[in-house]
Every structure is written in C-alpha cells, then in structure tokens.
Amino acid sequence: MCTACGRRQAVYHRKYSGERLCLQCLLESLHHKVRRAIARYQLLTPESNVLAVVRSGVTVDELGMSLLLEVERDFPKVKISFLTIVDDERPVNCLYLKTALLEATRRGIGKVVLPLTAEETVANNLLWISRRGGCLFLRGRLLYPDPPDGLDVVLPLYDVLGWELAAAFQQETTRSSPMLDLVFSLEDEFPGSTYNMLRSMERLADARGGIL
Numbered sequence: 001m002c003t004a005c006g007r008r009q010a011v012y013h014r015k016y017s018g019e020r021l022c023l024q025c026l027l028e029s030l031h032h033k034v035r036r037a038i039a040r041y042q043l044l045t046p047e048s049n050v051l052a053v054v055r056s057g058v059t060v061d062e063l064g065m066s067l068l069l070e071v072e073r074d075f076p077k078v079k080i081s082f083l084t085i086v087d088d089e090r091p092v093n094c095l096y097l098k099t100a101l102l103e104a105t106r107r108g109i110g111k112v113v114l115p116l117t118a119e120e121t122v123a124n125n126l127l128w129i130s131r132r133g134g135c136l137f138l139r140g141r142l143l144y145p146d147p148p149d150g151l152d153v154v155l156p157l158y159d160v161l162g163w164e165l166a167a168a169f170q171q172e173t174t175r176s177s178p179m180l181d182l183v184f185s186l187e188d189e190f191p192g193s194t195y196n197m198l199r200s201m202e203r204l205a206d207a208r209g210g211i212l
C-alpha cells in the first residue's frame with residue numbers, strides 16, 4: 001500500500017526515504033521537487049521566456065520535458081520555445097551547450113532550460129572535478145563555464161532522480177556513460193548518495209576560498 005495516500009497500491013520503493021509510493025503519489029512528489037527547485041533557486045519567473053533543449057533520442061530528456069510541461073501548466077505566462085539537438089553523449093558535452101547558447105542568443109531568449117536530472121548533474125560535476133573541464137552545475141544553474149552576459153542556464157530537474165522519473169513514466173532507465181553508471185551504482189548501493197554528492201558539492205563550493 002502507498003505510504004503517502006494509504007489508498008492505492010504501491011509500485012515504487014523509494015529506498016533513500018523508506019517510502020513506498022503509488023504511481024500518482026510518485027508523480028506528484030516529482031512535481032513538488034521541480035516546483036521546490038524552481039522556487040528555492042529562483043530558476044524561473046512567472047513570465048520567463050525560455051529555450052528548452054532536448055537531446056534527440058535521449059529518453060530521460062523527453063520524460064524530463066514532459067514533467068516540466070506538466071508543472072509549467074501552473075505558470076501559463078511562461079513562454080517556451082524548443083530546441084532539439086542531435087547529441088546522445090552523456091554527460092553533457094560543452095559543444096552541445098554552446099550550440100544551445102548560440103541559438104538562445106539568436107532567438108533573443110535569455111534563459112536556457114536543460115532537463116538534466118540529479119544523477120546527470122552529479123555525473124557532469126564529477127567529470128568537471130576529475131579533469132577540470134566540461135561543465136559545473138550547482139543549485140540548479142550552470143556555474144562554469146560562465147554563461148555569456150544576459151544568459152542564464154537552469155536545471156529545473158536538479159532535484160529529480162532520473163531513476164524515479166523513469167519509474168513515474170513506467171520506462172526503463174538506460175545507462176550510457178561510465179560516469180553515469182558510477183552514480184547509478186552508488187545510488188543502488190547507498191540509497192541517497194546522489195543527493196549527498198550534490199549537497200557536498202554545494203558545500204565545497206561555499207567553503208572559504210572556494211574549493212571547487
């Protein structure tokens with residue numbers, strides 16, 4: 001039985017919290033995580049004009065975008081344009097980001113939305129730490145490389161686990177890069193580790209002198 005509503009059959013075991021959730025409550029919880037991240041990190045305003053970027057053929061991007069559009073119904077004044085990029089490389093490569101930024105500038109849009117999940121954000125950041133290259137995302141935003149003036153790159157799915165996103169849409173998750181595999185494996189073995197890594201990176205970035 002679902003531990004949230006106590007009415008429907010549970011279909012998902014959220015190991016890091018011990019909850020067992022039905023499909024509706026899982027989806028509702030993900031909506032809540034997106035709304036909370038948008039508010040907490042001030043990612044979108046009610047009248048934002050955004051360019052939403054989806055990697056073609058990357059299922060989790062498509063699911064993430066569906067989730068965002070469901071949440072966006074609460075903000076009917078947000079104007080969304082879409083850009084599909086052919087790039088199945090995961091984690092994100094900077095070339096893809098550069099294309100998105102150029103396209104946003106060309107269309108006169110100040111905000112780029114990437115549907116990156118928590119695992120992908122951590123995988124990107126681990127890669128950035130490992131080789132001091134690529135992209136660093138913190139608190140739902142691109143931090144490095146500095147986006148060009150007037151452009152903001154935001155991750156409304158920053159607190160959503162791709163694993164849960166797939167479960168909510170009854171899809172399989174695909175593992176497609178060594179770094180992402182590592183993050184998934186750690187989450188399997190130590191439930192909650194993805195969020196722990198995300199928060200540790202935030203704390204390191206805040207430490208005196210800026211460790212990251």
Ligand SMILES: [Zn+2]
Nearest residue numbers: 002005022025
């Ligand atoms: Zn329920």
